[in-house]
Amino acid sequence: MSVSEREEIEKSSAPLIEHLVELRRRLIWSIAGFFVAFLVCFFFAKKLFNLLVVPFKWATQWAGLDPHKVELIYTAPQEFFFTQVKLAMFGGMVIAFPLIATQIYKFIAPGLYKNERAAFLPFLIASPILFLMGAALVYFFFTPMVMWFFLAMQQTGTDNQVQISLLPKVSEYLSLIMTLIFSFGLVFQLPVVTSLMTRVGMLSSQGLVDKRRWAIVIAFVVAAILTPPDPMSQIGLALPTIILYEVAIWTSRMIEKNQAREKLEREKAEATTETEKSGEAGS
Known part of the structure; x- marks a missing residue:
């Protein structure tokens, strides 16, 4: 550890009570942000x-049915x-x-070196973006595929068959x-986790x-384990996981x-410094 890094840590150090006060302030901001977002989402829940x-x-369109006749039910008064x-x-x-992650970062940032903070920040930005990419893939592709798979199991009631219709609960x-x-x-999040572990030398x-x-x-x-027991959703999750593993590599x-x-540049800089010191000592 260099002298400048040691001084940086000592400047950022604080008594335990100050850390607890800081933690309390970050928790209040996080809980307040979640509560406000919860109220907004509940107002627009329907x-x-x-x-x-x-x-x-x-x-239903893929299955050749009328999308205007989609119906969901609830079987208990309080269910919906x-x-x-x-x-x-x-x-x-x-x-x-994003607010919660920012508060976590602001709490732990004073205990990190400057280069560690610069390295950690891109992952803080990439994590929600990757989560939204996964959610978009679910919404626009895999949910329709899974529901189409389940709709294909319906029986129309012709040819002496009992009519069996999909009527999901909300x-x-x-x-x-x-x-x-x-x-x-x-x-x-796989590329984010593996990248962080690679940076610290664990992978x-x-x-x-x-x-x-x-x-x-x-x-x-x-x-x-994570998906419903149908092959469409299981294969649909396994394949992106394998692709993301290759991205992680x-x-x-x-x-x-x-x-x-960076190590080579640092060694060159240290060698240059040593050479300059030797030249000054010789003169």
């Missing part, structure tokens, strides 16, 4: 739910109310996440959407390459190259 039903309507509460909590957390439909969004959003690109076969198996196992290699270049 409109948000209708927006989430749009992929279901697309699926609590569904709106759950939707508002989920939406509030998504909306407030709570179960929301749970399906939330599960898919959470699963894909979580999987899309290497070669190690990721060596474990590629295990990663493929684990991707399908995780997809089977590429980003790890780039980080290692940058670290090697």
Whole structure:
């Protein structure tokens, strides 16, 4: 540790009580941001739910049915109310996440070196972007695909068959959407997690390459656990996971190259400094 780095840490150090006060202030901001976002989402809960039903309507069109006849039900008096509460909590957390992540960063930033803060900030920005990319993939592609798969199991009641129609409950439909969004959003954090672990030396690109076969198996196992029990959603989650694993290998290699270049430049600078000091001492 250099003298300047040690001085930087000592300047940023604070007594325990100041850390607790700072933590309390960051928690208040985070909770207040979530509460405001929750109230806004609850006020527009019905409109948000209708927006989430749009992929279901697309699926009915793919199945050759009338999208205007899409119908969902609730079988308990309080079910739709609590569904709106759950939707508002989920939406509030998504909306407030940038604020919460910023408060976490501001709390831990004084304990980081300047170069560590500069390295951590891009991941703070990339994390919500990747989560939104996963959510968009769920909304525009995988939810219609999954619902189309389920709609294909209906029976029309012809040829001496009993009529069997899909009539989902509002709570179960929301749970399906939330599960898919959470699963894909979580999987899309893979490049962020592996890049951070590579920076601190816990992973290497070669190690990721060596474990590629295990990663493929684990991707399908995780997809089977996180998604509904149908092959469409399981394969739909496993394939992006494998692609993101390859992206993680590429980003790890780039980080290692940058670290090697920075190390070489630092060694050259130190050698130059030593040469200058030796020249001054000789003169």
